[in-house]
Amino acid sequence: MTTSSRTVTNLDGLAERLRGEIGADAVVTDEAARRTYECDGLTHYRAVPALVVLPGDATQVRAVVRACREHGVPWVARGAGTGLSGGALPAADGVLIVTSRMRRIVEIDLANGRAVLEPGVVNLAVSQAVGGAGWFYAPDPSSQVVCSIGGNVAENSGGAHCVKYGFTVHHVTGLEICTSDGELIWVGGGHAAEAPGYDLVGAFVGSEGTLGIATKVAVRLLRQPESVLTLLAAFRTVSDAGAATSAIIAAGLTPAAIEIMDALAIQAAERAVACDYPAGAGAVLIVELDGPAVEVAQEETTVRRLCEGSGAFEVRMAANAAERAEIWKGRKSAFAAVGRISPSYIVQDGVIPRTALADVLTQIDALAAAAGIRVANVFHAGDGNLHPLVLYDDAAPGQYEAAQRVSGQILDLCVARGGSITGEHGVGVDKAAKLPRMFSEDDLDTMQLLRCAFDPHGLANPGKVFPTPRLCGEPPRPRASGDDLLRAQASVGIEAW
């Protein structure tokens, strides 16, 4: 956390240079103003960035990144700051590049089903821009009213509907990226489906800001489905709801969303938004069907039958947007709603094979009971993505530690069942130490080869994703040598509390 005098000198010169290059109003040096960027959605980790810049376009991003490269200063990209793994946690001796001024929808090309966006464009704004014409942008993370497309690219964001539609990586067809050398490079097919060469778009999406910063994003747009229908089924127990999910999948259906909330999550949602779910429900299952009207009508009958067969005591249906919003209200508010039943909570994100659902939930219950804390469960049942909300009271001694322990044990459980430590929130700074649970030293070394190709000096979001700093060594082709990486990673200045 110590900031060397050399770094300070570097940064002083850097701020002055950037004022000249991108304008004084785009360079923030004031301490109080910088502090407003000290964390993202994962507020346990904080670090005040040495400098904050607000570039207005790709060329200004390039100017910033080039200056950082020449001054040997690390940098972190930040979109809306809604990330839940600390991926946008600033480097204390580095520059934070905030994309909030890059909000132009550059192009909407419905003839080719594409939009080209600046990274600061808000996710929902894309579907809003094309909705009137009957199109939409599929990835819809819960934070979609505020989160940015650039952040979605970094995190490979999913959402409730990715069980059918896939993640951000399935919908990005081209990127303009600024590498840590300060080059603006176009990769991918853009308006076409593919491009010759390595799939650099696929490699970049989900790299959590460690390979560079996206300055333009080409996305695939889809036609709105002819029919959308949402069902809410109430069950006595979570395992009944899980059995219904398995039955739906086994019947060959691919719903647009399959979500489960347990009793505690329902209780929280009722208190927060009065969602009026069926009384006495130990779990609710939300199933959204979309597609051609004739298929959706068929599937509705099947889903109803399967839910009732698995013990649903009430099934509600929403056939229009208003009714649908009513059903989703409880689910979408669930994370925040938990604040109504607990002073603090940890949002966990883990994945298990869908078939292990009932088993793992029982084990989570046991872990929570043993630790004397409560866990509310909200999850994307269709793809086995769990979001246990581990509740605790900061004021009660030892509770935070207990919650942390349970939260970690849940991830261990996911890994033990052949799952993942993160389905959509990312590794960031929060889970970097857990990555070796899933990958061997060799696996991580191999991933580092990609990192070194894009960012040989380790200036892009250092200290994230990977557990230990790794050197790139001599680039196979002669480039400026760098001991920058060591310095950068030794001085990220992460403050955990």
Place this chain on the structure above:
Amino acid sequence: MVDKVLAPSSAAEVAEALRAAAADGRAVQVRGAGTKSHWGGTSSTVDTVIETRRLRGVTAHEPGDLVATVGAGTPLHDVAGVLGLAGQRLALEAGSPTATVGGVLAAAEAGPLRLRYGTGRDLLIGVEFVRPDGVIAHSGGRVVKNVAGYDLGKLLCGSYGTLGVITSATFRLHPLPAERAWVSCPVSSVTELPDLVGRAMAPAVHPSAVEVNLTSASGTQGTLSVLVEGSAVGVPVRAEAAKQALGDRAAVGPEPRWWGQYPFLFDAIALKLAVAVGRLGTVLDALFAAAGPDVTVRGSAGTGVLHVALPGGTAPAEMEGVLRAVRAAIGGIRYGSCVVLAAPETVREAIDIWGPVPGLDLMRRVKDRFDPQHRMAAGRFVGGI
């Protein structure tokens, strides 16, 4: 000169083979069924060939999770057989019937279903591969939703064996549809293609594939065929909707004979076009104008990815003219590409088979990190990688 052909039966044996090759500085080429050995540039030297045929079989299949793990040397056809028993499928097809999973991934092959399900990179959720230095590495996993670590599987898809040897792949699966139907209509002019595709994509149709088969021999005549998949009740209704959308001359019929097959035979010049759908008319117009009377175009009009067969005897200078005209009509790297998959040696050496490649310098840096001695399929890939 190839003086060693190995057929390892495990990732560990592949690793051993690659370590030995690395120690002796030997150049390596990977081979599955060999259906695409003639694709891409000519490898400058190959000393060792590693065949994947013994890395065979569906090693894990969990129907309830819709996930399967498959050895790289497994023919795609075998995978379909195993999964079909559980009413499931890997929604990945190849125009070369005997192709293996590893080969299909490495050459980025995909069939008609790419419109709905994407390509190998979209279906692959985990990969095991061996680096050129003989280190076994993994990325992804066995669950559909997973953002832990870099997704190296995507990098390997379409890499033509230049970064390492894929030994095993884990895929997300889809349920087999209960019913399928094809609706076809004649295409009298390529300029109507974008409009026809747009109509076929109507939400009430929601096609799984929109394919086209065109030939210039009969004055650019051809067929657009739409595949509708779903329930026994839904498919007839949607096929009728497709008929309505495509106009008077559309009809429901059996699977077209050319469906999912490449238009080229072994000795033809084979191109792959990936163009913005809205420009299909312009680009094909340019192709037919430049390429003369004996050209067949086939593939996914819905995604703008088409394969083209030109006579094997086309002269290098003539090919150069065709490529120049088509690439100009495409209108730049953000609107598509025209790649020569296969051509006689004399033609390949005279032309730029890949055309402009977005991000080539970055690709070179990736190659340099993974294979600093450039021993894996050297020269076969973009920019001579």
